Amino acid sequence: GENVEQHPSTLSVQEGDSAVIKCTYSDSASNYFPWYKQELGKRPQLIIDIRSNVGEKKDQRIAVTLNKTAKHFSLHITETQPEDSAVYFCAASRGGNKLTFGGGTRVLVKP
Amino acid sequence: GAVVSQHPSRVICKSGTSVKIECRSLDFQATTMFWYRQFPKQSLMLMATSNEGSKATYEQGVEKDKFLINHASLTLSTLTVTSAHPEDSSFYICSASGLGSTDTQYFGPGTRLTVL
Numbered sequence: 001g002e003n004v005e006q007h008p009s010t011l012s013v014q015e016g017d018s019a020v021i022k023c024t025y026s027d028s029a030s031n032y033f034p035w036y037k038q039e040l041g042k043r044p045q046l047i048i049d050i051r052s053n054v055g056e057k058k059d060q061r062i063a064v065t066l067n068k069t070a071k072h073f074s075l076h077i078t079e080t081q082p083e084d085s086a087v088y089f090c091a092a093s094r095g096g097n098k099l100t101f102g103g104g105t106r107v108l109v110k111p
Numbered sequence: 112g113a114v115v116s117q118h119p120s121r122v123i124c125k126s127g128t129s130v131k132i133e134c135r136s137l138d139f140q141a142t143t144m145f146w147y148r149q150f151p152k153q154s155l156m157l158m159a160t161s162n163e164g165s166k167a168t169y170e171q172g173v174e175k176d177k178f179l180i181n182h183a184s185l186t187l188s189t190l191t192v193t194s195a196h197p198e199d200s201s202f203y204i205c206s207a208s209g210l211g212s213t214d215t216q217y218f219g220p221g222t223r224l225t226v227l
Contacts, residue, residue: 032214034214034215036218041221042220043219043221044218045218046215049214049215089154089155098145099157100157101154102154103153104153104154
């Protein structure tokens with residue numbers, strides 16, 4: 001089955017700096033890669049996703065890049081703000097199917 | 112759009128009792144619903160996948176007789192934890208897909224189960 005590794009497990013950045021989270025996956029048939037943000041005690045919320053026919057996608061301060069050959073994808077958050085502090089999860093799936101989640105990254109943005 | 116509700120948000124029960132958790136898609140028809148379990152400071156672990164009118168598909172290691180899943184309609188799935196024990200205490204979260212893209216999963220707010 002699919003295996004998703006996520007790094008780092010914790011990330012502390014100064015407000016205004018960029019944050020980068022990286023994930024690798026094992027199943028070359030995976031073609032859908034969402035990123036979720038989860039605040040303490042709350043539901044995971046989809047913040048951005050990318051499909052395998054695209055190499056990069058951007059939405060305001062958030063961007064995701066995908067390297068299918070190397071089987072890794074990354075989340076980039078620019079101009080970080082305190083409200084970006086949360087746990088971020090990457091995931092992978094074959095499409096229309098179950099998601100396999102990474103272990104999560106706890107991001108702390110220091111004011 | 113894409114709102115998923117879950118009820119109850121918190122439940123405390125005695126060991127040996129059964130607890131039912133409901134997951135509803137409020138503004139779309141969910142062709143597939145998923146049930147996850149999340150331990151503190153850990154990732155989401157998929158327990159089972161359910162399609163309306165079909166038997167749920169359970170992940171390896173998940174006891175189907177203990178975690179009963181019913182997906183009676185395109186907007187409702189239920190998870191029943193039978194004969195609950197303290198080790199079943201956890202955060203249970205459902206998700207639903209079917210709005211626009213079958214890939215995207217929208218999550219419910221979760222249910223915190225505590226078994227005494």
